[in-house]
Amino acid sequence: MNTSKKVVGIVGSYRKGGTIDTVVSEVLAEAENQGAETSKIYLQDRQIEFCTNCRVCLQQPGPERGDCVLKDEMNGILQEIEAADSLVIGAPVNFGNVNALTQRFLERCVCYGYWPWNTPSPQMRKSEATKKAVLISSSAMPGFMARWLSGAIKSLKSLAKMLDAKPIGVIFVGQVISKQGGLSDKIKRQARDLGQELVG
16 A cells, blocks of 8 residues: 655746756655655646636535535645655745746635635635645845745735645745856755655
């Protein structure tokens, strides 16, 4: 019987082989070295329609996510994520927050909430996270500035929560000025350490 843990990487960057993709790959590679089964989802390669805020998915009671009326690849993506034990979620900073590609995906994860009409506020369908997550972001600004001045980490934490995951670490790569995903030794070590922690 195969008891290896499953780790899924979610790449919200537009650039394959860029900084976000490279850091996600580093974390996944170490998780695989620790015996995990890994896979990667490139959001740009999937058909994900924009949420229309119809709130149909929010009306259905129970612990399972609500059904979306839009017929695209989102259901299959979420099934793959739900089958994982841990997640690696990466998205770059664009205009002070995660880019539009990741924001579109985040908004579609509203189905994990329950908010019937005529009630004042939503609630999560599951109260406690069962998965681990590593959050990754990057910016042209120095990392120490972008991490606190942008809303990216807050958005990624919200996304992790909706996906039933608790962050165990954040990697923020600053001063990204090249299309290539070259990483410092410090970032590589951090990625390896978190990859081990995801599986451990």
